[in-house]
Amino acid sequence: MKIAVAEINIGALLYNxxxxxxxxPTSKILAMIKANAYGHGYLEVAESLTNxxxxxxxxxxxxxxxxDAGVKKSIVLLEGFFDKDELMIIAEKQxxxxxxxxxxxxxxxxxxxxxxxxxxxxxxxxxxxxGLAPEEMASCYNQLTQHKNILATPTILTHxxxxxxxxxxxxxxxxxxxxxxxxxxEGERSIANSAAxxxxxxxxxxxxxxxxxxxxxxxxxxxxxxxxxLKPVMTLKSSVIAVRDVPKGGSVGYGATWVxxxxxxxxxxxxxxxxxxxxxxxxGTPVLINSIEYPLVGRVSMDMITVDLGQSTEIKVxxxxxxxxxxxxxxxxxxxxxxxxxxxxxxxxxxxxKQYKN
Ligand SMILES: *Cc1c(COP(=O)(O)O)cnc(C)c1O
Numbered sequence: 269m270k271i272a273v274a275e276i277n278i279g280a281l282l283y284n285x286x287x288x289x290x291x292x293p294t295s296k297i298l299a300m301i302k303a304n305a306y307g308h309g310y311l312e313v314a315e316s317l318t319n320x321x322x323x324x325x326x327x328x329x330x331x332x333x334x335x336d337a338g339v340k341k342s343i344v345l346l347e348g349f350f351d352k353d354e355l356m357i358i359a360e361k362q363x364x365x366x367x368x369x370x371x372x373x374x375x376x377x378x379x380x381x382x383x384x385x386x387x388x389x390x391x392x393x394x395x396x397x398x399g400l401a402p403e404e405m406a407s408c409y410n411q412l413t414q415h416k417n418i419l420a421t422p423t424i425l426t427h428x429x430x431x432x433x434x435x436x437x438x439x440x441x442x443x444x445x446x447x448x449x450x451x452x453x454e455g456e457r458s459i460a461n462s463a464a465x466x467x468x469x470x471x472x473x474x475x476x477x478x479x480x481x482x483x484x485x486x487x488x489x490x491x492x493x494x495x496x497x498l499k500p501v502m503t504l505k506s507s508v509i510a511v512r513d514v515p516k517g518g519s520v521g522y523g524a525t526w527v528x529x530x531x532x533x534x535x536x537x538x539x540x541x542x543x544x545x546x547x548x549x550x551x552g553t554p555v556l557i558n559s560i561e562y563p564l565v566g567r568v569s570m571d572m573i574t575v576d577l578g579q580s581t582e583i584k585v586x587x588x589x590x591x592x593x594x595x596x597x598x599x600x601x602x603x604x605x606x607x608x609x610x611x612x613x614x615x616x617x618x619x620x621x622k623q624y625k626n
């Protein structure tokens with residue numbers, strides 16, 4: 269019996285990368301494998317992604333683990349170093365780093381490095397999270413370009429706040445400011461995350477930075493992945509461990525929040541928030557059993573959920589259950605849980621067994 273298994277379809281992963289290639293045929297691909305490859309297992313994903321040009325991670329220890337496991341491709345630290353001592357490791361491990369504030373630029377210039385490092389310079393064009401302010405850009409760039417610590421010309425990047433909303437005015441403001449700031453400088457350029465890859469071709473430039481779309485979920489606020497020809501990579505599965513009769517007026521689960529309006533049968537499925545199934549998933553969240561959708565009812569427990577099968581059913585203990593993935597878009601489940609596909613994927617816990625298949 270499958271109890272909390274995440275099947276990872278490597279064929280779908282590679283297929284989705286080809287979708288990226290078709291959308292942005294002249295761009296290089298910086299594949300985002302931060303946060304354990306969005307919950308899919310960073311090492312297996314990195315080793316499978318032979319069709320990308322570089323990897324992006326958010327933490328130094330993720331990058332070190334990849335290098336130490338023998339990953340040879342470029343690895344970019346998206347937020348740079350948090351402590352200047354880390355620069356030595358970045359150089360030794362031949363990692364690449366983003367520089368996103370003046371202090372990082374100063375620390376980089378003053379470091380006594382064993383070898384030069386490839387640098388990505390991040391500009392804040394309006395998201396106001398990380399990045400150099402427009403007025404800091406020229407002086408930082410000039411200090412860096414001829415410096416002994418730098419390998420090649422910096423690549424310039426920025427991040428869009430609203431790429432998943434096509435009509436949002438901030439998109440054009442950010443793109444225009446970026447282009448203006450880059451006007452007189454050399455170096456490769458990068459703007460596009462998944463949403464921009466899908467919907468803003470003018471942002472593709474030298475490097476695209478896909479994350480969520482590689483994993484087969486939509487980056488757009490209002491559409492599912494299949495509409496973009498993406499295939500789900502993770503299918504989260506479990507099994508029915510009990511089928512019970514609940515009489516009209518009987519409640520189900522903690523807090524007795526759901527009450528049967530008529531006699532019904534309830535399936536108990538062995539997955540819960542201890543596995544990363546979202547506790548906020550409300551009554552009516554779709555659950556797929558033997559290819560038929562049933563509504564989740566009652567609160568999500570740590571190890572179990574309960575599903576309303578209706579008055580008569582053929583479903584029995586041991587039947588396979590799909591929580592999201594093939595046949596059930598994760599975006600739909602996320603909407604019922606007031607969440608997004610990103611959070612659900614990253615939230616799958618270590619208790620869930622990953623099974624890789626081609
Ligand atoms: C995570 C990340 C991405 C990928 O975003 P998706 O929406 O998952 O495609 C792109 N760029 C940067 C800088 C990131 O941190």
